[in-house]
Amino acid sequence: MAALLLFVGYPLLWLVLGAFGLPRGFGLDGFARSFTRAANVAPLVNTVVLAVSVGLASVVVAVPLAFAVARTDVALRRVVHGLVGLAYVLPPYLTSVAYIILLGPNAGHINRALAWLGLDFGLNIFTGSGVVFVITLHVFAIPYFLTCEALQSVDGSMEESARMLGAGRWGVVRRVTLPLVAPAITGGALLAAVNSLALFGPQAILGLPAQIVYLPTRIFGAVSSYPPRYPEASAMSLALVALTVAGLAAQRLYLGRRSYVTVGGKGVRPARWRLGPWRWPVGGLLMVPVLLAAVAPVTVLTLAAFSKVWTKAPTLDNLTLAHFQAALLDNQIAVRGLVNSLELAVAAATLAVLIGLAVAYLDLRTRLRGRVMLDYLAILPLGLPGTVMAVALLQAFIHPPVVLYGTIWILLVAYVARAIPMGARSANAALRQVDASLEEAARITGASWTAALRRVLLPILRPSLLLGWLLVFIPSLSELSTTILLYSSGTETISVAIYRLNDMGQLEVVAALSVVLIGIILVALLLMQALAGRSRTAVVASAAGG
Known part of the structure; x- marks a missing residue:
């Protein structure tokens, strides 16, 4: 009990007290500065946009991937499943560094390759879209695993009943399967969005050079300034907590309106779809997001680590252990x-x-x-x-x-x-x-x-x-x-x-x-x-x- 109070209760108490200016005084100046100054309002808006964007993007990537792995005989599904896990355990700030090497506006490998081909798409990882992209590569694993587990738990007899009533394969997916796994999908989207709020690394490494500020980096600036603005930092921290609570409440409100029971007493395991000649093409398509999320960062960082100069090709002359x-x-x-x-x-x-x-x-x-x-x-x-x-x-x-x-x-x-x-x-x-x-x-x-x-x-x-x-x-x-x-x-x-x-x-x-x-x-x-x-x-x- 004492350990929990020391590690959790005591600090959270001071977070609230600090927002009111204690121990130096008592007032609402921290809240006023946090929510009225333009320098603080913009990071709040950027953070909300980031969370919503990451939540939606994660679902767009994760749900088709989870359906293919859980419900079809697609090739390479075990490889895909394992690489999704690797993408999640990779620290996102390492993925940020890897994509600076790949998509840096001037020296990035992809931009230099495009320039060599005479093409210029203006790819730049130091943008708001770049931050969303990198964070999505990390957190899409959350809705993926939740949806994958839910799809494997759905009672197959429900889908069979719909098929017997004349519904087509995709009609069953749209009207029966996806509604039944809605808690997993929305829960995964929420968790991905909440995780995006907390990932300081990509926000700082990719956002600050482009002068894009989010609440975590703004809080960092408030604490790092001289003198430190602790009441302001505490108030902005409470705003982050409020965003988390709002997301949880929205999910609870949405899910509370319907029944999502998927497992009965005599459940039937759903049968996998046979893709036939499409097994390998679809498997290759599924490899794209996991290659971007797991394989590309590890490969790029490894090559750069063994290169004298990372902008040059990994030839024998450019290899080093220095x-x-x-x-x-x-x-x-x-x-x-x-x-x-x-x-x-x-x-x-x-x-x-x-x-x-x-x-x-x-x-x-x-x-x-x-x-x-x-x-x-x-x-x-x-x-x-x-x-x-x-x-x-x-x-x-x-x-x-x-x-x-x-x-x-x-x-x-x-x-x-x-x-x-x-x-x-x-x-x-x-x-x-x-x-x-x-x-x-x-x-x-x-x-x-x-x-x-x-x-x-x-x-x-x-x-x-x-x-x-x-x-x-x-x-x-x-x-x-x-x-x-x-x-x-x-x-x-x-x-x-x-x-x-x-x-x-x-x-x-x-x-x-x-x-x-x-x-x-x-x-x-x-x-x-x-x-x-x-x-x-x-x-x-x-x-x-x-």
């Missing part, structure tokens, strides 16, 4: 950032899983009063953008009684606060699958509570907890939205190092550091796959033993 030496040995910002990120990610993942396990145990294995509120408090940060959490933590820990700003500890608190929802949900899901009778049997045979926990419950939960640990470790390793507001000299992370080196124009060193980060993420993903299988085996074994 950028990796700079990233891992010579450049102090990069070296310190990598070490700090690894230490913070390990510590945050460990603490988040331990706190999450404690919350889940209290919720599911005890009758403690207030345990439900404890669970709600644990998942509260899930709906808060990283920038909002950063401002809340800054307001809470920049003055007594607890002063953490300027130390690496404030980053650890931030990472744990953002990771607690994942740790709690992972532990809760794992604990629900273990029958309480196993612990009771150990207690009956004379084991103490701690012995039953240590010898019975934890060994069964270990694979699931390790999986949850990795689910926290990966995003913590590459976190930027919160870190950019809280770091100080000496506490840089790998994401901050990439951001600062990109500002300095050292794209080759940025690419080398990005390849190292991607390599660590890929190793963690492989471990996750292995642990997911072990987790299922452990649960089955525990059920059999019970």
